[in-house]
Amino acid sequence: MxxxxxxxxxxxxxxxxxxxxxxxxxxxxxTPLYVFDEGTIRDTLRQYKGSIDRYYGGKGLVAYASKAFACKEIYRIVESEGCGIDVVSRGELYTALSVGFPVEKIFYHGNNKTVEELTYAIEHNVGRIVVDNLTELERISAIAISQNKVVPILLRIKPGIDAHTHNFVRTGQIDSKFGFALETGEALDAVRYALTHPGVALKGIHCHIGSQIFEIDPFECAAEVMIGFMAAVRDETGLILTELNLGGGFGIKYVPENDPVPYQDYMEKVSGMVHTTCRKYGLETPFIAIEPGRSVVGSxxxxxxxxxxxxxxxxxxxxxxxxxxxxxxxxxxxxxxxxxxxxxxxxxxxxxxxxxxxxxxxxxxxxxxxxxxxxxxxxxxxxxxxxxxxxxxxxxxxxxxxxxxxxxxxxxxxxxxxxxxxxxxxxxxxxx
Missing domain, CATH: 2.40.37.10 (Lyase, Ornithine Decarboxylase; Chain A, domain 1)
Structure with a gap:
């Protein structure tokens, strides 16, 4: 109805x-008044977490994308369901830390993190910083050295996938303000650059192809491309990347004519592509992270x-x-x-x-x-x-x-x- x-x-x-x-x-x-149903939020988180357990043998993490809706209570709910979060600002991170959210389950994103934000994140031992550009990589290295730490990082990669959604929320194609491009060799150069910088430990790669996506094919293509890049990194540098963050972007029903695919279907088919492509390149299946936001709280x-x-x-x-x-x-x-x-x-x-x-x-x-x-x-x-x-x-x-x-x-x-x-x-x- x-x-x-x-x-x-x-x-x-x-x-x-x-x-x-x-x-x-x-x-x-x-009024106006925002109203949320806790049961729906928890059920969706459990569906995603259950799919990680089922299709990846529990070797992964559901990280709720805070930008969809951030407050203390949503972080408490996410933590109680055994999930992680991604944050894109000091404010989101501060809010999460204020309720004792486990830092090891936090991914820190953003295409222009300030020195103050990076310092704050590193001081609090955030689980993974997702690096967007070389300037940021240099800043992380310098801050880490000053704090006598080694910071685990992921590189944000543009897989070149055309997700069929509004132009303002398409982020995986080459013409995007986010991340390193594959087509130009920029992504592989960033890997080499990271390997020359002390204070950082490159653990894996991240991508996000867009938002409010109803098709499964773009997610499968992104997984295939990203695993292929992990194989190229191994072959070119000898580095074995062990983590792959596939982002979010799963669509929801806003109006009756919207027809989103059941989230279990997304997860099953994408995991199939991950496993198949890993076997093709002789790679171990990496630790898989996903970052649903809208699909957790939107409906x-x-x-x-x-x-x-x-x-x-x-x-x-x-x-x-x-x-x-x-x-x-x-x-x-x-x-x-x-x-x-x-x-x-x-x-x-x-x-x-x-x-x-x-x-x-x-x-x-x-x-x-x-x-x-x-x-x-x-x-x-x-x-x-x-x-x-x-x-x-x-x-x-x-x-x-x-x-x-x-x-x-x-x-x-x-x-x-x-x-x-x-x-x-x-x-x-x-x-x-």
Whole structure:
């Protein structure tokens, strides 16, 4: 019925998430409000972890991609499921360390890590730093020497795979700001460069071909290319790389016409390619890491809004304005991302209207969606926008000095606040 399995309709005709009544959640915590279903998050992590155990004999790690949604509680959940994380900033790393996340299970990413960030990561013995460029490699070497340490690293490689997704979220092709290219010989040169630098220990390689990918073939191709490169490194330098991080990018269902492949299918077919290609080149199967983010939290989350106005422009469109918008979900203005919307207080009714869901900001482009089927809304109705668990809170802003919303986690029908709503005082806290 809905794009996420954790959603249903109760006897009152209200939308529920994880068996919790969304109308009651809106009354209790206010709107806009991010709501997450803990059961869905845990189930997805367990599916991924189970696939590592099954297809790689447990020789691997699921590392949740923090950029999708980072807060203390999500890190606690990920740790309790025996998984790792990847981080892309000092802020994400600080948040993880603040709840005692195991440093050996942390991958540190980014194409322009500052000296301060690298120093902080090395001081705290982060498990793996994923190196993006030669300048960064030199910085890591110098910092490691100053701290009398040897830092384990992976090199980020561009495998040249064309993932069929939005241009802004394609990161595996040669024309990308991320990583070392294979086609130009840059990647092999980076390996040789790493071997000449003290203070670093090159353990393996990493790739990420894009996001919101529905096909399996690009992942299989990336695995084949990366294993082939590991064989080339062995043949050219004698170095045996023992780790392969295949990144993430698995698609989710945002609207009914999206048709993501079951994650088990991804894992089974990609593992088959890994094992086959390793046998071809006479390599031992490496330690495999994957980095799902959106697929862990995206479908587990919704955003609740209160309708503030309905503006009908005859023969043009109907604008429905809500108390949120681009400040809590900038993905439409960035990517024209599609969503499904439901009138939470009349979720059982047929969708008899098509609307443009408008935000409250002083921007013509502040929309959550256009051409959205929904039940006819009225002022003070509660609208739920579905599958907003990824890249909503993490990309939220204070544009127009709008406070960021609260977030709650639901488990077995019971909700708990995990992020407080920002106050007016929060908005001026750093002003001088």
């Amino acid at each position: 809905f794009v996420s399995d954790c959603l249903s309709v109760n006897e009152a005709g209200h939308l529920t998430i994880g068996s919790a009544d969304t109308v009651e959640l809106a009354r209790t915590y206010g 587990a989350g919704i955003t609740l809004y209160t309708v503030g106005g309905v503006k009908v422009i005859p023969n043009i469109r109907t604008y429905v304005s809500v108390d949120g918008g681009m400040t809590d979900n900038p993905r439409y203005i960035l990517y024209q991302s599609q969503y499904e919307a439901v009138l939470a207080n009349r979720a059982a009714d047929p969708k008899d209207s098509v609307i443009t869901l408008a935000g409250r900001c002083c921007e013509s482009g502040d929309l959550v969606g256009e051409g959205m089927p929904i039940q006819s809304p009225k002022v003070d109705d509660i609208i739920a926008v579905l599958a907003t668990g990824a890249y909503n809170y993490s990309m939220a802003s204070n544009y127009n000095r709008v406070p960021r919303p609260a977030a709650v986690m639901v488990r077995d029908g019971q909700a708990r606040e995990i992020i407080r709503r920002e106050s007016m005082e929060d908005l001026v806290r750093n002003d001088l």
